[in-house]
Amino acid sequence: MSYKTIEEINEKVRAGKAVVLTAEEMIDIVEEKGVKQAAKEVDVVTTGTFGPMCSSGAFINFGHSDPPIKMTKVWLNDVPAFAGLAAVDAYIGATELSESRGMEYGGAHVIEDLIAGKDIHLVAESYGTHCYPRKEISTYINKNNINQAFMFNPRNAYQNYNAATNSSNKIMYTYMGTLLPRCGNVTYSTSGQLSPLLNDPLYRTIGIGTRIFFGGAQGYVVWEGTQHNPEQKRGENGVPMGPAGTLALIGDLKQMSTKYVRAAVYQQYGVSIFIGVGIPIPIIDEDMAEKTAVRNKDIYTNVIDYSVSSGPRPVLKRVSYEELMSGSIELNGKTVPTAPLSSIKKAREIANVLKEWILKGEFLLTQPVASLPLTNTVNKLEIRNRTEGVQNEKD
Amino acid sequence: MKKIKVTMYFPANKIAIPLAYHLIKNYNLMVNILNADVSLNKVGTLVVDIEGEEKDIEAGLKYVRQIGAEYAVFNKSIIWKEESCVHCGTCTAVCPSGALKMDKSDWSLTFDKEKCLVCELCVKACPLRVMSVKNGDII
Ligand code: SF4
Ligand code: SF4
Numbered sequence: 001m002s003y004k005t006i007e008e009i010n011e012k013v014r015a016g017k018a019v020v021l022t023a024e025e026m027i028d029i030v031e032e033k034g035v036k037q038a039a040k041e042v043d044v045v046t047t048g049t050f051g052p053m054c055s056s057g058a059f060i061n062f063g064h065s066d067p068p069i070k071m072t073k074v075w076l077n078d079v080p081a082f083a084g085l086a087a088v089d090a091y092i093g094a095t096e097l098s099e100s101r102g103m104e105y106g107g108a109h110v111i112e113d114l115i116a117g118k119d120i121h122l123v124a125e126s127y128g129t130h131c132y133p134r135k136e137i138s139t140y141i142n143k144n145n146i147n148q149a150f151m152f153n154p155r156n157a158y159q160n161y162n163a164a165t166n167s168s169n170k171i172m173y174t175y176m177g178t179l180l181p182r183c184g185n186v187t188y189s190t191s192g193q194l195s196p197l198l199n200d201p202l203y204r205t206i207g208i209g210t211r212i213f214f215g216g217a218q219g220y221v222v223w224e225g226t227q228h229n230p231e232q233k234r235g236e237n238g239v240p241m242g243p244a245g246t247l248a249l250i251g252d253l254k255q256m257s258t259k260y261v262r263a264a265v266y267q268q269y270g271v272s273i274f275i276g277v278g279i280p281i282p283i284i285d286e287d288m289a290e291k292t293a294v295r296n297k298d299i300y301t302n303v304i305d306y307s308v309s310s311g312p313r314p315v316l317k318r319v320s321y322e323e324l325m326s327g328s329i330e331l332n333g334k335t336v337p338t339a340p341l342s343s344i345k346k347a348r349e350i351a352n353v354l355k356e357w358i359l360k361g362e363f364l365l366t367q368p369v370a371s372l373p374l375t376n377t378v379n380k381l382e383i384r385n386r387t388e389g390v391q392n393e394k395d
Numbered sequence: 396m397k398k399i400k401v402t403m404y405f406p407a408n409k410i411a412i413p414l415a416y417h418l419i420k421n422y423n424l425m426v427n428i429l430n431a432d433v434s435l436n437k438v439g440t441l442v443v444d445i446e447g448e449e450k451d452i453e454a455g456l457k458y459v460r461q462i463g464a465e466y467a468v469f470n471k472s473i474i475w476k477e478e479s480c481v482h483c484g485t486c487t488a489v490c491p492s493g494a495l496k497m498d499k500s501d502w503s504l505t506f507d508k509e510k511c512l513v514c515e516l517c518v519k520a521c522p523l524r525v526m527s528v529k530n531g532d533i534i
Contacts, residue, residue: 050481052522177485178520185488262481264522272522274481327497339488343481344502 006367009043009282013361018043020280020358022351023194023292030293039289044358044365047196048213048278048350051189051342052264054175055155055226056273057093058111058253061147062122064088065139070132071124075099076110076141083124087132091152094263094273106271108263111151114143115215115256149253151215151261155225157277159197159245160232160301163188163324163338165316165331168307173268177341179306183316183331186303186338191347192296192321196279197245199292201238203230205281207368212249213278213354216260218363219251221279229378238291241300241318245372249277260350276346278354282365296321303331398446400429400469400513403459405439414459415443422455423447430492430512442512471513472529475506480525486517 012018019042021029026045030038062071064087074083074090078100081090096107113120119140128135143149165186166172166179173179177187192198200206210221225246232244260276283289301324302315316331323329324338357363403414415426424447433439445452459466473494482503487495494510495517497503518526 051483177522178489178516180489187485187488262523265524266522267519274483274523325499327499337488340484340497340502341488343483345482348502 003285006282006365010364012043013358016361020044020355022355023047023199026292027295035286035290039283039286042283045281045292046351046354047194047199048347049191049195050276050346052272053156053275054095054272056153057091058151059091060149062088063147065137067134068132069126069134069137070129071126073125075123076120079107079110095271103270108271108273112258112263115261116258143254151251151253153249155246156249157196157247160240161189161243162304163301164306165303166307167305174306175266175269183336186336187341188324189341191344192299193294194347194351198299200281203372206279207371209366209369211366214249214251215275216257217251217255219249221247222250223248224372227378228376230374231377237298239299242302276350278350280365397449400444402467403441404465418455423451424455469513473511474527474529476525480504486521489516489520
C-alpha cells in the first residue's frame with residue numbers, strides 16, 4: 001500500500017509537480033490503471049457541488065458611526081438581520097424575507113448584492129445607552145466600507161439527499177422544486193460522483209480545518225454541520241444511502257464571486273441560496289483512491305413521498321444516481337421523468353477551478369485539525385411537557 | 396410564408412373531426428401538433444404550429460371557427476436569459492412539452508422554442524428568475 005502524507009503532497013503542489021484530477025477523471029484512471037497504480041500516481045482529487053443550501057448566512061461588522069449606536073434591530077435592503085450581538089455586528093440569514101417585497105427578495109439576495117459590490121440600504125434601531133447614544137441610523141453600506149463580512153454556513157454540502165415525489169392529487173411547491181401530482185415527476189439534489197462528501201464517505205481526509213473552495217474564495221470547514229448524521233445506513237462502499245454528513249463552512253464573503261453564490265426563490269416556499277463548494281481530497285493511500293473513484297451507479301438514495309406531511313414520509317423506492325440522471329425512473333410501474341435541482345455543470349466547473357488552483361500552487365492541502373464525528377444521530381423535536389423532577393429556571 | 400402557433404379548443408362533440416388533415420389537404424398548410432389533450436366527452440385542446448401563406452392561414456382559421464371550434468393565436472413567448480442560467484435543471488421538472496431539457500453531454504439546459512407551449516410553468520419554477528414571458532411576439 002503506497003502512502004503519502006499531506007506534507008509530501010503539498011511539496012509537490014509547491015513545486016508544480018502534483019498530479020491533480022477531478023473526481024470524474026479519477027473514475028477513468030482507476031478503471032484504466034487499477035486502484036494501486038492510481039493511488040501511486042494521483043496526488044489530489046477535486047470535487048464540487050453547486051446547489052441550494054438554505055442553512056447559510058453571513059456575519060457583518062458595519063463599523064461605528066459618530067455618534068455610535070448599539071444596534072438592536074437591523075434591516076439590510078428591508079430584510080431583517082439578527083442583531084443580538086455586539087453593537088455593530090449582525091448576521092444576515094439567507095432565507096430571511098424582505099419586509100416589503102416578501103418572497104421575491106431575501107437574505108440570499110442581500111448576500112449576492114454585497115458580493116457584487118452593490119450598495120445596500122442599512123437601517124438600524126436602538127434604545128440608546130450612555131455609551132451608544134444614537135437611536136436610529138439609515139445609511140448605505142457595501143463590501144468596501146464595512147469591516148469583516150464572512151459567510152458562516154451552519155449546514156452545507158449535504159452528503160447525499162432524498163429524491164422527492166408527490167403521490168397526492170395536488171401540485172406541491174417545495175424546496176425540492178415543483179412536485180407534480182400523482183407522482184408526475186421526481187426531483188433530486190446532489191452532484192453524485194462529483195459531490196465532496198460522497199468521495200470521502202467516512203471523513204478520512206475532510207475534517208475540521210480543511211481548506212476548501214467556497215463561493216469562489218478559499219474557505220474552511222469549521223465544524224460538523226447541523227443535522228450531521230453519520231450513522232445513516234451505508235452501502236458496502238461506505239457511501240450513505242440517504243442524508244448523512246454535513247459541514248459547517250466559513251469563508252471571506254468579500255473574496256467570493258456571484259458566479260458561485262446565487263440567490264434563489266422557490267415558488268411558495270421561499271428564498272434559498274446556491275453555494276458553490278469544492279473540496280480537494282488528498283490521495284493518501286489506496287483506500288482514498290478507491291473511494292474517490294465512486295460512480296453514480298454506486299450511490300443510492302431513496303425516493304420519498306413529500307405529500308405525506310405527518311409521520312415518517314414513506315420511501316417509495318431506492319434508486320441509484322445513474323438511474324436518476326438518466327432522465328426517468330420506474331415508479332409503481334410508470335415511467336416518471338426526473339429533474340435535478342443542483343447544477344452538475346457548475347459542480348464540474350468548480351472541481352476544475354479547484355484543480356487549476358492546486359496545479360498553479362495557489363491552493364495547499366490541509367491536514368484536519370480534528371475529525372468529524374462518525375457517531376451521532378439526529379434528534380426529533382418532540383412536543384412534550386416538562387420533565388418531572390428536573391429543576392427548571394424559576395422553579 | 397408565415398408561421399403561427401395556435402391553441403384550438405373543441406367542444407366535446409367535435410373532437411372526432413380530423414381537423415389537422417383538413418387544414419393540410421384543403422388549405423395547403425403545414426401543421427405540426429405540439430400538444431394534444433383530447434379525451435372523449437370533454438373539451439379538447441390542441442396546440443399546433445401552422446405554416447403557410449398568409450391567406451391560406453386566414454382561410455384555415457376561418458374553417459376552424461366554422462366547425463364550431465375556438466382558437467387563440469399565441470402572442471406571447473418565453474425568454475431564456477441564458478447568461479444568468481446556472482443550469483440547475485429545476486425548470487425541466489415542470490416543462491410539459493420537453494422544450495426544456497438537460498443536455499446529458501455537459502449538463503447544460505437546452506431550450507427548444509419550437510416545442511414551447513408558453514404554459515409559463517417554468518417562469519415560476521426557475522429559482523433564479525431566468526425565464527420570463529414576452530408579450531406580442533407572434534411566432
Ligand atoms: S431553473 Fe432557471 S437557472 Fe435552473 S436551469 Fe432552468 S432556467 Fe436555468
Ligand atoms: S413555457 Fe416553459 S414550461 Fe411551458 S412549455 Fe414553454 S418552456 Fe416548457
